Amino acid sequence: MRLALYSFYCILTLSFVSCNKDTTTDRDDLVFRYNENATVNSLDPAFAKIRPSIWICNQIFSGLVQLDDSLNIKPEIAKSWTISEDGKTYTFTLRNDVYFHKSHYFGPDSTRTVKASDFEYSLNRLLDEDIASPGRWILQSVAHFEAKNDSIFEIKLNKTFPGFLGLLSMKYASVVPKEVIETPGYDFRSQPIGTGPFQFKFWEENVKLVLRKNPLYFEKDNHNVALPYLEAIAVTFLPDKQSGFLQFVQGKLDFVSGLDPSYKDEILTQKGALQPKYKNEVDMITGPYLNTEYLGFKMDSKEGPVLDKRIRQAMNFGFDRSKMILYLKNGMGTPAVNGIIPAGLPGFAAIPGYDYNPEKAKALVMDYKKSTGKNPELMMSTTSSYLDIAEFLQREWSKIGISTQIDINPPSTLTQSISTGKVSFFKASWIADYPDAENYLSLFYSKNFSPNGPNYTHFSNTEFDRLYEQAFSESDTQKRLLLYQKMDALMIEEAPVIPLFYDKAVRFTRKNVSGLGINPLNLLVVKRVQKKPEAK
Numbered sequence: 001m002r003l004a005l006y007s008f009y010c011i012l013t014l015s016f017v018s019c020n021k022d023t024t025t026d027r028d029d030l031v032f033r034y035n036e037n038a039t040v041n042s043l044d045p046a047f048a049k050i051r052p053s054i055w056i057c058n059q060i061f062s063g064l065v066q067l068d069d070s071l072n073i074k075p076e077i078a079k080s081w082t083i084s085e086d087g088k089t090y091t092f093t094l095r096n097d098v099y100f101h102k103s104h105y106f107g108p109d110s111t112r113t114v115k116a117s118d119f120e121y122s123l124n125r126l127l128d129e130d131i132a133s134p135g136r137w138i139l140q141s142v143a144h145f146e147a148k149n150d151s152i153f154e155i156k157l158n159k160t161f162p163g164f165l166g167l168l169s170m171k172y173a174s175v176v177p178k179e180v181i182e183t184p185g186y187d188f189r190s191q192p193i194g195t196g197p198f199q200f201k202f203w204e205e206n207v208k209l210v211l212r213k214n215p216l217y218f219e220k221d222n223h224n225v226a227l228p229y230l231e232a233i234a235v236t237f238l239p240d241k242q243s244g245f246l247q248f249v250q251g252k253l254d255f256v257s258g259l260d261p262s263y264k265d266e267i268l269t270q271k272g273a274l275q276p277k278y279k280n281e282v283d284m285i286t287g288p289y290l291n292t293e294y295l296g297f298k299m300d301s302k303e304g305p306v307l308d309k310r311i312r313q314a315m316n317f318g319f320d321r322s323k324m325i326l327y328l329k330n331g332m333g334t335p336a337v338n339g340i341i342p343a344g345l346p347g348f349a350a351i352p353g354y355d356y357n358p359e360k361a362k363a364l365v366m367d368y369k370k371s372t373g374k375n376p377e378l379m380m381s382t383t384s385s386y387l388d389i390a391e392f393l394q395r396e397w398s399k400i401g402i403s404t405q406i407d408i409n410p411p412s413t414l415t416q417s418i419s420t421g422k423v424s425f426f427k428a429s430w431i432a433d434y435p436d437a438e439n440y441l442s443l444f445y446s447k448n449f450s451p452n453g454p455n456y457t458h459f460s461n462t463e464f465d466r467l468y469e470q471a472f473s474e475s476d477t478q479k480r481l482l483l484y485q486k487m488d489a490l491m492i493e494e495a496p497v498i499p500l501f502y503d504k505a506v507r508f509t510r511k512n513v514s515g516l517g518i519n520p521l522n523l524l525v526v527k528r529v530q531k532k533p534e535a536k
Helices: 002-013 051-060 116-127 164-168 241-249 309-317 321-328 358-372 384-398 411-419 438-444 462-472 477-494
Strands: 031-035 065-067 073-075 078-083 089-094 142-147 152-157 198-204 208-213 232-236 255-257 282-297 333-335 377-382 403-408 425-431 497-510
Touching (some): 031 241, 031 255, 051 198, 051 208, 073 078, 089 116, 116 142, 198 232, 309 358, 309 497, 321 333, 321 384, 321 497, 377 411, 384 403, 384 425, 411 425, 425 438, 438 462, 462 477
Parallel strands (some): 031 232, 377 425
Antiparallel strands (some): 078 089, 089 152, 142 152, 198 208, 208 232, 282 425
């Protein structure tokens, strides 16, 4: 059966790529190939919650607006928009040349143009309790939205939110066709139809996924050449990251994202440069990544040293972040000594945080021991991917008098345990969904307690909440950023988390690949990618 599927894959979905090595016609330069080690849960943008699904949905679907590589809001299906003086009404004017991917469900014409009513339908899907989209939260500030006519779409907010356009750039807000989704028996999860640069062709879950070029795509490059340049995207699903990396080294894949412990020393020197043997075959692209890696304390635990600020501060002071990044991350990261907001995001500031200070850490621990008569002991819950960092921290904290045990969990188990409050000290990370620092500060707003929100530490502070709510009504950008910095400083003082490092996005491509780029959200954008035939 698997052999038959492979033949189908070669002949039907990539007919321009020969499965016969003897042929003289090789169009491999028209296919972008990468491996996804994690599961794609859905191809429906209403469920684009995890990175693997977001990456695929970004090729298939479009929304009102999009982000460029510098996180600037740019037009997509909306060619322009206006915002009312009170900041609550957004009026979008749509393009008239955006077509859905061809399908017989659209009738004799096989497609149709996108209308404002399609956005009304698409956003209503997010609010539909029967659908239970995890993207419902992006509309929490929205009071009302409606199509004024075919080309005008209006959204009214119940309170100002300066980051709202950033929310609309998320794949949750993509436009989808009502007549297809509501066809009885149609499975939009596995047979998506959108308006993006690539259209769905084939998916055998956890084996292969193929997208083909959308010939009706509306965007063009600066020379008026239609996008995308490539004919297809082919995704494999090897669960082992090292196996995927070997496929890349052998030239069977065009792209690898991220740095896994299984191959980081193979491809990079300790200082973060490409190893000499790869310099002629591989390009490395790096840039800021809006991802803060941290350890969290559950602030409403029943008892234990996590409840004592002295211990939380001592653990923050008690290890060298620069040393950790150099030896365990090959230089791919920035020490998180300035709070939770990562470098590269407006709102970040060099406010005093926790740099390495072992003497101060020891003094705090000693003070704790004297007042409680106890030796601080903690259990750190993490995953096998972070075992090297966990063991480094364990050794460093033992030097200041804190005993730490390590509890290894499968990623899904740890995520569930953190969300439901079953662990008191845990490894976590927060990747920005949209380019506003509020994204990170929402982790500490008391009304966002998990499991109904992202406040996994259950941190609660009246002054923090007051500043957080004030920031929503502040239209002046600089004043709002100042409020963000005050919140970050307050959070640092109370230490509900231990910021470890601000991540860097790193991508490796074959030398014949160009136009991929990189962005602080680590979003995969393939529409401008080009490939040259690789020398044999």
